[in-house]
Amino acid sequence: MTRRVLSGAALAAGLLVSPSALGAEPVRLAVISESASNWPLYVAQAKGFFDKEGVTVQVTLTRSSAKQLEALDKGDFDIGHQAADHIIRAVEKGSELFVVMALNRPAFSIVAAPGIGAFEDLRGKALAVDGAATGYALLLKKILARHGLREGDYTLKEVGGTNERYEAVRTRIAAAGLISPPFDLKLFADGFKSLGNTSDYFPHYQGSVAATRRSWASANRETLIRYIRGYVTASDWLFEPRNRAEAIEILLGRVTMDRAQAGATYESALAKALIPKAAVSVDGLRQVIEVLGETGQLRPPLPAPEKYLDPTYYTKAREGR
Template sequence: MSETKAIELICFPGAPSLPIFAAQEKGFFEKAGVAVNLSTTPNSAYQAENLINGTFQIAGTAFDNVVAYQEDAGVYKPESTPDLFAFMGASQVQLALVTAPDVKTFDDLKGKSLALDALSTGFAFVLYEMLARAGLKSDDYEMVTVGATPQRWESVREGKTAGTLTIQPFTAMAQSQGFNVLQTSTDLFDCYQGGSFAASRAWAADNADTVKGYIRGYLDGLDWVFDPENQDEAIEILLRNMPAIKPAVAGGVLKNLLNPRSGLTPKGAILPDGVDTVLDLRSRYGDGPKLTDHARYIDLSYYNQVI
């Protein structure tokens, strides 16, 4: 029997990790020959630094983060250009602009502070696009760097900031407590490559079987989550792994997660049109050149060998 390969995985906290939870609990990773230890990241800079330095081998991250660090546009500044790439998709991710109970329109945001993970991430660019389309200018509001979704939601809940972008389950949690959703990314874009799985090209080349084992285990977990017969147990797994979710909203969180427009992408595909959206936003809101080359950030060879 071949040796089980250990993987240190770092993801943002959120419901899109459900297939990972399922793969761990149902033994799909073990069956695929890998042992996955999942950690959550407090922010994108911490995740990038520790993926690049090898503390973690795989990251579940916004696809734009891969683009940002390959373009030397990330918050963390490594000594040399990293060799990160996305090897599988994860989700479109419905980003919701959650605001304080008294902020009911975009105009109500004027003079207020908004919480972000960092000022130059892909999700920040989605927020800039929302605000621009609503007619707000950059001097109408202040952006504040706070961290990942749990910290940002807490900042809004405590009244320190007036709004932020959230993913599930934090969107449902906010709505259940009387906070508003002014708009979502699915209102703006037909397709958006939100989540992806990324690694170092050099590490992947030296550990191809480990990468493919991860892909195989994740896809088995994803198929299990999408199976209608497993919905009740999927909710139990979600609640067990994310105790902050209240049972009353768990069904709605799962429904959103199983909608490919707002949640998990069937078969873990990377969506070319969604990649175009990410590159267009970074080209317009970032300081760099116009970006169009998918192959600069993506290599699906490992994925294609599995499916």
């Protein structure tokens, strides 16, 4: 597997190409950043599960969910790992994107700078988010509201994905932010404080999903099915306890952290974040729709989750295992 940096005004990105044989079907995959949320992807690449399915997966790091969504929608990528709410909003604006597979539930630590001991201490402070209207920012707003903080009591600072939010909090550009493992563990080791976890408030909310365009899926049906099958195989492997040590080595090869942090990340990710078998929760997707309705981004009557989901590709991939 090789890595190179792509140039271009639209995206600053890294390309990861699997070493499968010539003739394999290419899949241009977009992810936002390197983090434990991509663990099954890392496993699929390291263990050759995509290669065995006859697909070559080229992964571009977009560093921004908004840039990724725009590029995915116009065909620069074939599949995007993206927050479910982004796909829903895109569809409502006329996009042909749809959800094919689930990836993660939101299990972000709410990490605050030293000296901040309660939500009230965030009043008047800047909080790091990917984008002010993203699904995870909406969850943060709802959590803050439960603790008496309304919009206007704080400022949302748009900085980008997990890595960028980590840096913003670490350097005190922001007083707090939603940070995923292992970056939250690094901050805790440096004296930063935890104000809780999004999973405490939204345990079934559908977070990240794999999405693609209906036209691409129709024209590349078998490729999409094979991609899903390779990813689900990796997910099954990752959730097998006997593979824990090797899984940690794979993560350490992709995300900078120490071994103790990797071990803690494994326990947290499997218990709270990663979704077994990458199966979409219709109820979890419905919660996303309800949150968008509550914030005025969807109007009643609220659409059914099936408007944004086509499970046939996933079902076919599972039948072939």
